[in-house]
Amino acid sequence: MTNTTWLPDLTQFPGPKYLALVRALREAVRIGTLPPDRQLPTVRELAWQLKVTPGTVSRAYQLATQEGLLAATVGRGTFVASATPRFGPTQSFYAERDPAYLAGRIDMRSPRMPDVGQGAAFTAAMADITEQVATDWLDYPSQRAEEPLRHAVVDWLQGRVFGPVSADDIALCYGGQSAVNLIFQCCLRGDRPMVLIEDLAYAGFRHAARLSRADVQALEVDADGLRPDALEAACRRHSPQILCLTVEAQNPTTVRMPLSRRQEIADMARAYDIQIIEDDCYSIAHSDIPSLRALAPDRTWYVGSLSKSISAALRLGYVVCPSGMGQAGRLTAQHSFFGLARPVSDLCLQLLDSGAAASLRAAVQDGFSDRLEAVVNVLGRFDLSWQPGLPFVWLRLPSGWRASIFARMAENEGVLLRSADEFALIHGRAPNAVRLAIPGNHSRAQIEEACRRLARLLDSPPAELSV
Template sequence: MSTITDRNVIEVDFTTDDRPKYVVLEGAIRDAIRRGVLPAGTRLPATRDLAWRVGVTPGTVARAYSRLTDDGTLDAAVGRGTFVSEVHAPESMFRDPPPVMVDSTPHLTGGETDVVNLMSPHLPSVGQAALIRKLLADVAEDPPSGVMHYPVSGTERPVRVAAAHWLADPMLGPVDEAEIVVTNGGQNAIALSLQTILRGRRPVVALEELSYPGFRRAAEMLRADVVTVEMDAHGIIPASLAAMAQRHDVQVLCTSPEVHNPTLIFTPEARRREIVEVARTHDIQIIDDDCYLMGRAAAPGYRRLAPERTWTVSSIAKTITPALRLGFVVPPPAQHLALQRAVEYNQFGMATPMSDLAAKLLIHPDLAALQAETSALVARYVSRAVDILAGHDLVWRTDVPFLWLTLPVGWRASAFCRSAEAEGVTLRTADEYAGRDANSPHAVRLAINAGVSLRSFEAALVRLRALLDRPNEGLGV
């Protein structure tokens, strides 16, 4: 096996080419492959090593690797590195591409990298990618719903049946396929639910004082006013919700009681029942966002406690893959037709080939084992983060793909994130989850990026640990 470092095989001159450096480097690697000096199976060096050799930043190398991996020129093996693909691409693939300013792989995933994005969870591929490719081929060969018709209720019935099987959980309660509305991902599910619920010229949506930013953005797109409800260690404070409802005529509460995003707070059953009583008293609908838990729920969901006003939202993004944009809503029985109309008027329904794929995927006999393996690997990454950041104020669960870190005195969240980015690690601050006028805590959310090797992930956390241990660097920034 050869490597780039065995000999000087890359000819690259950044001074004579005005394109972005990552595009120039990408073209140089393609040229080396085309000339045969980088044969199939060649292992490329780590991003930091190649960056030093050619005089660019590790981020530039990671971006070039990502683009080459995305089109199949390179293969990234988690824990092993990045290699020239064994599959020879057509000659046209090796032509220098036009400059493209959009990073097609925002997580910078694949093998060894010094640039690690911890802004959004990224799952490892433990076999689900191969399964999806196989099922895509099956659908392409013989699409059950055809490819020449608008989606209709009948074409989505198989995916609804499969979704009822996939969603089955005693804490959710029985779900019949006829109750499920299929959407293009969890965010689409939230937006469509709000669109169905909200009435009047200035409707009001209540959120937790720190909450998933997608709630706020969907509400504002619908010209709704957003108010925030105080929280404690058990989640929403019922008295605060009642007071807010009296002042603002709240129509809907968006919440995540099983795994609060970003703090990981779990709302126990007794508190949930108190919140339901407030919702019934003030006629508030509840959107229960259940997209982050990788295991089983520990308490009854709002659908079991208040089925007449609960809109349960779920998706496969944090358990199988986010690429397929497959989500679900189980609305209150009386609202099902209204939600279905909202789907039809917005998008006519899910594309029929995607519906056929989802129907096969969600009931595939290998899926449960793949999900279990994915969860186990994510848990390993979480455990390593906990070990490396030990002694700091960290909240975590092995069945959730992110952690919540309260920064030591001396660090402000914005300054910490800027310093982390200079070290090749990107994070989300608490500000992104707070209302515009809120005083958010100096804390950050660290998503698990299991798309990079465990070694690269650990190295990124070590660099964060070094920053945390020098808090005075954040003062006054």
């Protein structure tokens, strides 16, 4: 008979019970108390023995499995992973689109850029830079070579309220996700640092945290965004090092945080000495509200990119570093990937300096706005949240629906979307809601038809829900 007895003493490990259990698992595996291939107690059995909820044990097992510490097999149970380690991430960062699967479907899972002439603009820009290629294309990238692009990025950001910002504050990288990873590498310290995110948030935050061996805690939000009382409680309990949030266009809820709330968050971050990552990749409109970078320039890392405003293929991201930290950001980038490839940096510089980038951004925003209007016209009678120009909406489902069931039935109708739980941590809070992203590769008429299918579903919830 397999021995599944194991009863750790969680009092030796501080913090929330689920994290204490994960730490106990790590220690038991390290010292050999739990050898490879040893079966662990069932969730309910261990929960009863430890006098905690089954959800606590389940969450710990899930985290330990994601780390590669444990292996779960359906029908057999949970085991200590074999001595052969599993390296690297265990899941894809995003699902690649399969043309055969998408045939005849409207994919509203992630925004798709409308074609507003990017190809022609890129072709013209590349033709221009080929006339300027010199021997410096034979060498590694350098901060000196990137300086003109950093100046161009500062000009590009004129529609935001930052306070004093110069090219010395800018670090360049390969897209917004690369920027988040760069900041984690620059700022996190210790064995298992704590990162805070909103309870519904861009999944890239938790993926970056996992790569950096950091723990993640999700915080409650309300109609104005992140709740200050939730932030303060987390600061006292977890001693976090970084707070990740989106204040202009929260993904997925579309909430825009008011100035008073931004000031509260900035003040609290300063009081508890935590760094802030302000993700503004989705917001493509101008803003007259001071950013967190303006309110807390000593600790805010502002992240942006060209992916959501021009083209995701360009892979240009940038960080407005805290005052005096620009060199630290650039050195971290240098240690990670030397610097941007010259063809990428020169192409982006040509687009920005020529004005082509600004023209493309305006056309993209018009394209998204036109399609967004179609979505709102059809689904506006439901509980729908949106912002002008934003390439997604947040739909709270009427009574009688569960998000997972609605997503499945929408797929049967040829419409793909994301349910709220895809933006939450494992066992995190997920409301009955879905995000609909604007597919710029489809016409307004096609999007209207997709939304009419969704409206018919919303009006006819299933007779009963399985329990």
